[in-house]
Amino acid sequence: MTEQTIGQSVLRKEDMRFITGKGQYTDDINIRGQAYGYFVRSTVARAGIVNVDVSEAENAPGVIAVLTGRQLADDGLGTLPCGWLVLSKDGSGMKQPPHPVMAADAVNYAGEPVAIVVGESFQAAKDAAELVVVDYDEKSAVVDLATVQDADQLYDEVPGNISYDWELGDKDATFTAIDNAHHVTRLTLHNNRLIPNAVEPRAAVADFNPATEELTLYTTSQNPHVVRLIFTAFVGLAPEHKLRVVAPDVGGGFGSKIFVYSEETAVSWASRRLGIPIKWTAERSESFLADAHGRDHLTEAALAMDEEGNFLGLYVKTRANMGAYLSTFASSVPTYLYGTLLAGQYKTPSIYVEVEAAFTNTAPVDAYRGAGRPEASYLLERLVEIAAGEMNLSPAEIRRRNFITEFPYQTPVALEYDTGDYNASLTRALEMADWDGFANRKAEAELRGKKRGIGISCYIEACGIAPSQVAGALGAGVGLWESGEIRVNPTGSVTVLTGSHSHGQGHETTFAQLVSSRLGIPVEDVEVVHGDTGKLDFGMGTYGSRSLAVGGSALSRAADKIVTKGRKIAAHLMESTEDDIDFDDGEFRVRDSNLSKTFQEIAFAAYVPHNYPLDELEPGLAEKAFYDPGNFTFPSGAYVCEVEIDPDTGETEIVKFTAVDDFGNVINPMIVAGQVHGGLAQGIGQALLENCVYDDTGQLLTGSYMDYCMPRADDLPDFDVDTTVTPCTHNPIGAKGCGEAGAIGSPPAVINAITNAIGVRELDMPATPERVWRAIQEGGRS
Amino acid sequence: MANISVNLIVNGKAVTQECPANSTLVDLLRDQLQLTGTHVGCDTSQCGSCTVHFNGRAVKACTVLAGQAEGADVVTIEGIGSRESLHPMQSAFRECHGLQCGFCTPGMIMAGIDLVNRGDASDEASIRSGLEGNICRCTGYHNIVKAVASAAVEMGVKEEAEG
Numbered sequence: 012m013t014e015q016t017i018g019q020s021v022l023r024k025e026d027m028r029f030i031t032g033k034g035q036y037t038d039d040i041n042i043r044g045q046a047y048g049y050f051v052r053s054t055v056a057r058a059g060i061v062n063v064d065v066s067e068a069e070n071a072p073g074v075i076a077v078l079t080g081r082q083l084a085d086d087g088l089g090t091l092p093c094g095w096l097v098l099s100k101d102g103s104g105m106k107q108p109p110h111p112v113m114a115a116d117a118v119n120y121a122g123e124p125v126a127i128v129v130g131e132s133f134q135a136a137k138d139a140a141e142l143v144v145v146d147y148d149e150k151s152a153v154v155d156l157a158t159v160q161d162a163d164q165l166y167d168e169v170p171g172n173i174s175y176d177w178e179l180g181d182k183d184a185t186f187t188a189i190d191n192a193h194h195v196t197r198l199t200l201h202n203n204r205l206i207p208n209a210v211e212p213r214a215a216v217a218d219f220n221p222a223t224e225e226l227t228l229y230t231t232s233q234n235p236h237v238v239r240l241i242f243t244a245f246v247g248l249a250p251e252h253k254l255r256v257v258a259p260d261v262g263g264g265f266g267s268k269i270f271v272y273s274e275e276t277a278v279s280w281a282s283r284r285l286g287i288p289i290k291w292t293a294e295r296s297e298s299f300l301a302d303a304h305g306r307d308h309l310t311e312a313a314l315a316m317d318e319e320g321n322f323l324g325l326y327v328k329t330r331a332n333m334g335a336y337l338s339t340f341a342s343s344v345p346t347y348l349y350g351t352l353l354a355g356q357y358k359t360p361s362i363y364v365e366v367e368a369a370f371t372n373t374a375p376v377d378a379y380r381g382a383g384r385p386e387a388s389y390l391l392e393r394l395v396e397i398a399a400g401e402m403n404l405s406p407a408e409i410r411r412r413n414f415i416t417e418f419p420y421q422t423p424v425a426l427e428y429d430t431g432d433y434n435a436s437l438t439r440a441l442e443m444a445d446w447d448g449f450a451n452r453k454a455e456a457e458l459r460g461k462k463r464g465i466g467i468s469c470y471i472e473a474c475g476i477a478p479s480q481v482a483g484a485l486g487a488g489v490g491l492w493e494s495g496e497i498r499v500n501p502t503g504s505v506t507v508l509t510g511s512h513s514h515g516q517g518h519e520t521t522f523a524q525l526v527s528s529r530l531g532i533p534v535e536d537v538e539v540v541h542g543d544t545g546k547l548d549f550g551m552g553t554y555g556s557r558s559l560a561v562g563g564s565a566l567s568r569a570a571d572k573i574v575t576k577g578r579k580i581a582a583h584l585m586e587s588t589e590d591d592i593d594f595d596d597g598e599f600r601v602r603d604s605n606l607s608k609t610f611q612e613i614a615f616a617a618y619v620p621h622n623y624p625l626d627e628l629e630p631g632l633a634e635k636a637f638y639d640p641g642n643f644t645f646p647s648g649a650y651v652c653e654v655e656i657d658p659d660t661g662e663t664e665i666v667k668f669t670a671v672d673d674f675g676n677v678i679n680p681m682i683v684a685g686q687v688h689g690g691l692a693q694g695i696g697q698a699l700l701e702n703c704v705y706d707d708t709g710q711l712l713t714g715s716y717m718d719y720c721m722p723r724a725d726d727l728p729d730f731d732v733d734t735t736v737t738p739c740t741h742n743p744i745g746a747k748g749c750g751e752a753g754a755i756g757s758p759p760a761v762i763n764a765i766t767n768a769i770g771v772r773e774l775d776m777p778a779t780p781e782r783v784w785r786a787i788q789e790g791g792r793s
Numbered sequence: 794m795a796n797i798s799v800n801l802i803v804n805g806k807a808v809t810q811e812c813p814a815n816s817t818l819v820d821l822l823r824d825q826l827q828l829t830g831t832h833v834g835c836d837t838s839q840c841g842s843c844t845v846h847f848n849g850r851a852v853k854a855c856t857v858l859a860g861q862a863e864g865a866d867v868v869t870i871e872g873i874g875s876r877e878s879l880h881p882m883q884s885a886f887r888e889c890h891g892l893q894c895g896f897c898t899p900g901m902i903m904a905g906i907d908l909v910n911r912g913d914a915s916d917e918a919s920i921r922s923g924l925e926g927n928i929c930r931c932t933g934y935h936n937i938v939k940a941v942a943s944a945a946v947e948m949g950v951k952e953e954a955e956g
Contacts, residue, residue: 020890022888022890023887023890025895026886026887026892026895027876027887028895029895029898029899030870030879030883030886030887030892030895030898030899030902031830031874031875031876031879031883032829032830032869032870032899033830033871034830034896035829036829036832036896038829038832038833039829132813134813134815208930209894209930210832210834210840210842210894210928210929211832211894211896212833212834260894260895261894262834262894262895262896262897263893263894263931265930295834295835295836295840296836514894515893515894515895515931517893681890682890684890685890685893685931685932685935685936686893688933688934688935689893689930689931689932689933690933691933692930692932692934693930715835715836715837716835716839717837721928721930722933722934723924723925723927723928723934724921724922724924724925724927724929724937724938725921725924725925727921727933727934729917729935730935753933
């Protein structure tokens with residue numbers, strides 16, 4: 012009998028290559044004869060380009076060519092699209108100024124690529140890039156998000172620098188609820204801007220074959236098929252059948268490797284134009300300047316309540332920073348991934364949200380772990396925590412009073428939650444965190460001169476954006492299904508191809524567990540292949556915690572098809588009928604008999620069809636499935652953070668962090684816990700450490716690891732994590748998704764704990780020692 | 794840029810290698826010797842992905858010029874164990890799920906071994922403090938700390954057995 016591994020912490024199949032240094036990341040790939048690209052980037056945030064003088068650089072030693080944004084435009088290449096059309100309140104489409112692959116006429120953020128130097132070595136290209144002279148007609152930069160509408164207009168077609176002015180929900184009902192409320196809690200906050208910082212920098216190796224006109228691009232992507240589609244349909248680099256995009260081992264993404272960027276596109280174009288392979292690997296300073304950033308919302312909100320603290324209405328007004336251009340999925344983040352999440356876990360009857368998306372002379376902003384949902388969760392859970400204090404209710408009680416308890420539940424902001432048990436996760440989290448013992452711990456901390464605080468956050472997220480038809484009606488430019496293929500080899504081992512992409516998530520193991528359990532074969536007999544448009548027809552990639560719920564469901568369907576065909580083959584071999592064949596644990600059995608065939612025997616028969624129903628059935632055993640989900644999935648959870656603050660320095664130590672998540676059914680608990688740990692670190696990083704800062708001329712001040720504070724091992728506590736389970740009702744696995752939860756639920760828990768400790772109402776992230784110290788001086792409890 | 798010739802020992806083998814005079818040790822390892830297990834994640838010596846052992850101590854290979862490695866004994870991730878015979882630190886990272894994307898992992902493993910060898914991995918706080926020079930964006934460090942602690946026990950046991 013094959014060991015059943017669903018629900019087991021199977022050690023990861025992919026680890027062996029990584030722990031022995033045998034992973035293959037994009038920068039590890041070298042093509043014979045390759046040249047190296049280095050980008051000349053704008054040194055200013057906003058300027059017209061008067062002239063680009065490449066003459067000295069072209070003649071520098073080891074330089075093959077210097078190609079400019081002007082040449083790229085003259086070659087007829089398209090611009091980089093934004094794939095989600097959001098409409099404004101008046102029904103007009105978002106305003107989308109062209110996003111050039113490299114700037115030709117004007118630059119709009121410091122770091123924007125202007126030219127690429129192609130050299131025989133990295134050093135030659137980098138040295139020569141210094142010799143390119145760009146004559147800028149510099150203009151004053153628009154940086155301050157709060158005042159963009161009064162600043163210089165950046166694009167002719169974008170009055171007030173607002174791309175769109177979007178709304179969702181019932182305005183009248185919400186304002187009526189606020190007008191008639193017993194109490195209204197109001198809050199203004201800034202959700203701080205972050206830089207994703209996957210530890211592997213973005214990279215590309217483009218290899219154009221002038222004879223076949225085939226272009227192969229190895230690149231750090233979370234969704235290589237989408238790169239291929241955009242390169243063909245929008246940029247016009249090569250037709251899809253002549254374009255292969257390979258995303259090999261990818262060193263973390265967190266959203267930042269979803270997008271189609273200038274650099275990978277320009278390197279591909281340069282390879283085509285020059286007919287040679289070209290490699291580009293970002294230096295970290297380039298990652299800071301030109302990876303899509305995350306968050307950056309200014310928000311004001313009002314929560315209306317009755318005498319009992321029941322929520323009556325929620326009004327939210329947000330201005331979201333888009334940066335200089337609309338990145339690949341940027342427009343969807345502060346709208347359909349944010350406004351729709353504002354019900355949280357609560358049965359607030361009316362909600363109205365309006366969002367202005369603003370252009371500034373900063374790097375483009377797009378999805379970063381959580382993408383819109385952390386912003387929604389942070390706002391709501393801060394608001395609820397403050398409301399609890401103002402209503403003299405405990406933070407747990409005000410939440411319990413308002414929890415949604417009956418499912419399915421239609422929120423006032425478009426989503427229908429299929430399932431959940433919010434009280435179960437909160438109860439478990441409070442128990443694990445020893446909530447009741449907090450008063451004693453606080454008193455003990457006082458004796459040591461420390462301020463101790465505790466905070467709760469109950470988050471919801473929506474994963475696996477879907478269904479495609481609904482998303483399309485809302486402006487999505489792509490489908491949101493996933494593909495999966497199972498190829499059974501003649502000897503019974505299995506090759507699984509998935510359109511999902513793993514860049515740390517462990518799909519090679521989780522998907523192998525899933526398929527092995529469906530087919531009753533050992534996990535070792537399953538190999539998972541992903542990340543290569545040359546191997547798999549199409550796939551949508553990995554983002555939005557969708558891989559298991561959507562990609563896994565596609566594989567589940569493909570496995571069903573394998574079993575269906577296997578039963579037909581088995582019926583023939585055992586002279587029975589398909590309806591009389593049962594399949595269980597890798598064996599096809601004739602019901603009520605002792606006749607059986609193993610999975611391996613059926614596979615062999617399919618490929619050596621000597622005794623086979625060839626008149627009814629094709630030989631071979633390989634099946635494909637495309638799965639388009641019927642709904643989002645809705646993971647949820649309750650987090651409790653406990654902090655100790657040194658009032659003399661303002662330094663915050665997280666002394667205990669408890670996370671209880673409901674991800675539905677879990678295939679590999681070890682991997683799921685790991686995803687939570689990583690998400691928590693990023694959320695705590697946002698709450699305590701990380702902050703992207705531009706000066707008022709648009710220069711990035713936090714452009715290195717010396718200035719941008721990344722969470723390190725000694726900044727973080729040991730995490731206490733657990734799960735509760737309500738299976739997703741509409742996918743065949745019952746899974747909901749776990750990749751982003753930690754980053755969504757943790758920031759408000761941390762800030763709620765700090766404000767609880769020092770007795771201030773409001774405190775913006777990151778809660779650096781300086782900010783906390785100042786807050787204490789300016790009115791916190793001394 | 795003129796080339797220089799560097800003589801050093803890499804993973805137990807004597808190597809003489811030409812490289813540009815301004816190459817760093819990590820350039821030499823990755824570009825000349827094709828030892829791509831050592832990674833580069835930043836340009837300010839902050840991330841620790843390039844950590845190797847240099848005369849028995851962990852160093853960030855981006856902070857050492859190739860020329861400075863003349864005569865040195867350098868060990869990289871490729872030199873500490875193999876699929877058939879993993880170093881206890883490698884095994885511990887796998888068993889504790891101390892890696893996700895794998896990019897920082899070689900540097901973490903090399904730093905972790907050095908931490909244990911120096912006797913600085915006695916408890917969670919000292920492990921966290923000792924790994925301060927290595928950035929991981931995936932794991933939240935939770936399982937990395939557990940892996941180093943677990944390997945420390947294993948390595949201690951092994952050392953006693955050998956001693």
